[in-house]
Amino acid sequence: MSATFSHTIIAAADSAKSAQFYVDILEAEHTQSWGFFSNIMLDEGVMLQFASPPPTFEIPPVHKAFICTDEHFRRAVSLLDERGLDYWADPQRSRLHETNTEHGGRGVYFLDPSGMYLELITKPYL
Incomplete structure (x- = not known):
């Protein structure tokens, strides 16, 4: 049996704005956030974490x-x-x-x- 997917960090210029966009489009739920992360939860426990990278980092x-x-x-x-x-x-x-x-x-x-x-x-x- 293969591993299951748990979470990923998504680089975002504005982590709260991006998290809200995904909540709206994916019909997901906000979940507990901490530190630099704005977190949302998809079905089956998959978490998407949004964080702004350092200012000099370009987001590919x-x-x-x-x-x-x-x-x-x-x-x-x-x-x-x-x-x-x-x-x-x-x-x-x-x-x-x-x-x-x-x-x-x-x-x-x-x-x-x-x-x-x-x-x-x-x-x-x-």
Whole structure:
């Protein structure tokens, strides 16, 4: 049996703002935070910790994909629309304000407040 995923630290220009963005989009919950971290909890005990790096550190973008239900997907895309945020049907960002139907489900790509590449899908790739 393989190990299970526990948590990850996500670099953020504003840790509280990024944590709130993920709570809103992923329909996650705030959880106990400490020190430099603004923490949120996904289902099954997976914690995302947001922290601002030192001022001289550039935040390189990283891609993160999350699986959600069709209903959650619709709410998330509606939230992106309400907030006037860009999203794309493809990772090359050529199909602005569209979603895709790849891999037997729906998908969308967008950026978090610090420029991280996020993806929501309704079906796993494999």
